[in-house]
Amino acid sequence: MSLGTLPPQVDGVQEAKPAPVKNLPMPGIPYFHPIQRPAPGTFLGMLDSTQPRPLLFTPITIRGVTFQNRVWVSPMCQYSSPDGQLTDWHVAQLGSYACRGASLVMVEAASVTATGRTTPEDAGLWKEEQIPSFARAVQAIHSQGQKAGAQLGHGGRKSSMLAPWLGVGVAVKEANGFLGDVVAPSPIAYDELYPVPREMTIEEIQECIQAFAQAAKRAVAAGFDVVEIHAAHGYLIHTFLSPVSNHRTDLYGGSFENRIRFAVEIVTAIRAEIPEGMPLFFRVSATDCLENGRGWDIEDTVKMTRILKGRGVDLLDVSTSGLHPDQKIAVGPAYQAPFAEIVKTQIPDIFVGSVGILHQPEVANHVLETGQADVVLIGREFSRNPSYVLTLATELGVKVKWPIQLHRAEPSYRGRRLLNL
Ligand SMILES: Cc1cc2nc3c(=O)[nH]c(=O)nc-3n(C[C@H](O)[C@H](O)[C@H](O)COP(=O)(O)O)c2cc1C
Incomplete structure (x- = not known):
């Protein structure tokens, strides 16, 4: 068959519109890939046209970047990187989320230094060789x-540990660990199973801020659209924020202003390295989940977020805890959304993401429709079901664009006989 003469029927379905006469390539990709336009996960309409469009499937624009839906993949470490590099495993996992409709796929945390890896197999962007x-x-x-x-x-005092499927334990030298180089604001271990870190000197703090900035530059070189700073879950930046883990008496410890200084300087350094139109996100543990007054709390988060907004942070990605073993967390559906809501209510001009057990369509939808957050980030449900965006669409009665290669598996094809196999 010559180009331009398509059969009148494709798979037994009469084509309503004239089909393109050529299998067009996706622009900007150095190998042939059929064009995905609009991208999978784009809203096409409601199955019941009397129903309103859910916010989950409403586009959102942050600086120069537009996302066609508000269902994003939360970063998830795979502990599978040789010398910090991503492999076919990562391409397969991340690609499966992308092709099935997630408008933003966050890659797992990339360490900004070799010794900031939580395990020796963490991903990293501490050198140019890792960019490809x-x-x-x-x-x-x-x-x-x-x-x-x-x-x-940067893992801070939680660095040089074993991959979680080996249990909680330190990675010794024979396991490619680097226990002598584990650093933190103060020499206080997370608990007895973790290493006792060395207190960072002012010079090391300055070098680390530069390491964040250089890693951001490499992320831009690798083609990323968004950069997020990981300041949550008890890792290095979080340990500077919380008075429980930061006992310093210099410019980086003590008062609230001093404890947030490291975070603020990282934001400023990164913003100077990334394009004006590139969104900068900040993942925070909104509270240490310790009894009142003992640790970092939601009021601190709100106060800091106002400052970070002024330094160029566009979205606060609201998680919680991870700093101290005494934490008390009531885990359940959308359990972290109330903290996102407090930030959103008090600082309406910053974008807010919510994460944590948003695994049921009605729960994820509720968080956005009630104004608790602007976007949802989903972790483990994408690992269980890479088609979660398509599942959400089906459950909410939304018709979305499917990946072009999988179009014959769309719900509208269910039960139909296929022609032209
Ligand atoms: C295997 C695994 C790895 C994770 N790695 C990261 C990470 O690299 N960075 C991060 O900020 N959070 C990480 N998280 C936390 C998730 O991003 C997410 O916040 C958490 O799983 C809660 O969301 P969920 O209930 O949808 O899974 C990880 C979670 C899992 C399960």
């Missing part, structure tokens, strides 16, 4: 018309 493996994953995400996010982190 990230660029390959970004291309896989871009080939689906989706956006890619880099999360930059």
Whole structure:
């Protein structure tokens, strides 16, 4: 068959519109990939046209980047990186979320220094040689018309541990660990199973801020659309914020202003390295979940967020806890959304993301429709079901664009006989 003469029927369905006469390539991808336009996960209409469009499927624009829906993949470490690099495993996982409709795929935390890795197999962007493996994953995400996010982190006193499936224990030298180089604001271990960190000197703090900035520059070089700073879950930045883990008496400890200084300087340094139109996100543990007054709390988060907004943070990604073993958390559906809501209510001009057990369509939808957050980030449900966006759409009565190669599996094809196999 010559180009331009398509059969009148494709798979037994009469085409309503004239089909393109050529299998067009996705622009910007260095290998052939059929064009995904609009991107998978784009709203096409309500199955019942009397129903309103859910916010989950309403686009959102942050600086120069538009996301066609508000269902994002939360970063998830795979502990599978040789020398910090991403592999085929990452491309397969991240690609599966992208091709099935997640408008933003956050890649797992990339360490900004070799000794800031939580395990020896963490991903990292501490040297130029790591850029190509990230660029390959970004291309896989871009080939689906989706956006890619880099999360930059440093494990602090939780570094040089074993991959979680080996249990909680330190990674010794023979396991490629680096226990002598574990650093934190103060020499206080998370608990007896974790290493006792060395207190960072002022010079090391300055070097670490520069390491964040350089890693952000590498993320830009790898093609990422978004950068996020990981300041949650008891890792290095969080340990500076909380008075429980920061006992310093210099410029980086003591008062609230001093404890947030490290975070503020990282934000400023990164903003100077990334394009004006690139969104900058900040993941925070909104509370240490310790008894009142003992740790970092939601009031501190709100106060800091006002300052970070002024320094160029566009979205606060609201998680909680991870700082201290005494934490008390009531875990359940949307359990962290109330903290997102407090930030959203008190600082209406910053975008807010909610994360944590948003695994049922009605729960995820409720968080946005009640104004608790602007977007949802989903972790483990994407691991269980990479089609979660398509599941959400089906459950909420929304018709969305499917990945072009999988179009014959769309719900409208269910039960139909296929022609032209
Ligand atoms: C295997 C695994 C790895 C994770 N790695 C990261 C990470 O690299 N960065 C981060 O900020 N959170 C990380 N998290 C936390 C998730 O991003 C998310 O906040 C958490 O799983 C709660 O969301 P969920 O209930 O939808 O899974 C990880 C979670 C899991 C399960």
